[in-house]
Amino acid sequence: MHLGLVLDMAASGFGDRTAVTVGGDSVTYAGLAERSWAASAQIGDRAVSSVVYLGTNHLAYPVALFGAAGAGVPFVPLNYRLGADQLAAQLEAHPGALVVHEGEPPAGADGDRFVGRQEFYDSLAVTGAAEPEAQDPDATCLLLYTSGTTSAPKAAVLRHRHLVSYLFGTCEFGAAGHDEAALVAVPPYHIAGVANLLSNLYAGRRIVYLDRFDPEGWLRTVREERVTQAMVIPTMLARIVEHLGEETDAGTPSLASLSYGGSRMAPAVLLRALELFGSTGFVNAYGLTETSSTIALLGPDDHRDALSSADPAVRARLGSVGRLLPGIELEVRDEAGRVLPPGEPGLLFLRGDQVSGEYTGTSLLDDDGWFCTRDRGHLDAEGYLFVEGRADDTIIRGGENIAPAEIEDVLLDHEGVVDAVVVGLPDDEWGQRLVGVVVPAEGGHPDPEELRRLVRARLRSSKTPEHIEFWDELPRTDTGKLLRRTVIARLAEAQGTAAPA
């Protein structure tokens, strides 16, 4: 099916409802459809080959997305925080694009293909634009540049059928009550930003965009707009928890559901958040750009059961990403491709209608439709999925495969630690040696020997970092992903050795 159908359905099912609110401005579902189809007509007339969106969340964002969809051209939201050179390179990769941008046009913009987002939005206030003709569900809907934490950024290809499969398979159409509102603070160029927009529109929920995230503004918006659902990335939740300090309650009674995902959540932050948001249901979602977002989730009941259980296996599920969504198949395989039983860690392979596994020019799906995520993890006996991190981050010390996540979790358990990373540096004797970098809690300075003793006692000596450094912060992407290569490069530079290739 085609994504245009989703907006059509929403406009016809609940056209009078407010679809999106940004600052003081709102648009209804019917208004969104009218402007989007007017945009489709304009895009068709100008014969552009794609629509690039460059900026923060705004009413023009869903219009540009659906306008491109209706015209049958790819929508390409770019990271507006990229440096000028990187941005120029990505714009160059889309020569025939209409570029809808925030503020001043980017350097080197050649005029008529560039349009300010407010001007673009205002120009579409015409009534009676015809719904676009039915389009090919196999057409490219979205090109999303992955964050490229382990290699140069590349564009993942999501076709209409992938995104529509995600919506039809996992969300309930029109299920939102009239008073429901979702606060979206993730950027528009991230798969979570796209998935948020689409699934909330499909549910008929009002979307409230927060232009730029800060914990105070987020909390104030939840209260003022009576937000019922929100999605955050772990670094945002950590900042909200930090901002609330010694408070006993977050003071957000309307908030029924808080979902998080995108990178690993520090257990201490999650426990503190569960206390502060006592009446809110927590949802941990796991997914990748290449899988049209969420493929597994840990729901509110799972969180409650894990918290209240005396059984260590059930309690451990607080650190899992939950169970697979319907329609998703998973295999855990070893390096030789053998399928492993529950309990044994290996590479995660996924299959399903929402799984694209495709980049511009190449599909990574094997002959049977399986996509190798390059994430490592395992299932427990009840089908709960535990993700241990990227296979490329695995440290090999003396022939032993070590997942840094396990060690980082122990370090993060220490009350004097707010962030931690463990990496492997080249070592003549062991191949790689473990080095930890820790961000101490404000005003504190934990004893490195004490931290090493903690890891040795919980895990074993081969997993104990040889050395622990203290930094003010760890390098992360805008969406909270840890930049391990940058950590390794900095450590190697400080020690006067070359970074590993």
Place this chain on the structure above:
Amino acid sequence: MELKAGTQLKSAVSTTEVVVVKPPGGEVALTCGGLPMVGKDEAPEMAGVQPGHEGAALLGKRYVDGPSDIEVLCTKAGDGQLAVDGRPLELKTAKPLPSSD
């Protein structure tokens, strides 16, 4: 009319609209309130719900028929029972997933 995934249909007896989520195995007659449903862009002659075909379709609910394997999603609520070849469609009940977005 050929029913494909994504085909949008409307009722000739009420405001009911549906979209085909899963196409039927073969050719079938999809009715609402006893009268054939038509393409979304058509303008059928409207009539009342036929006796014996009372019922209603609810927004966002899915309706299925075992023998033909068809599944439709109600995109606009309205009166009249949905049926395929005279067999009333059954409401598909599934526990909604928590919202992850």
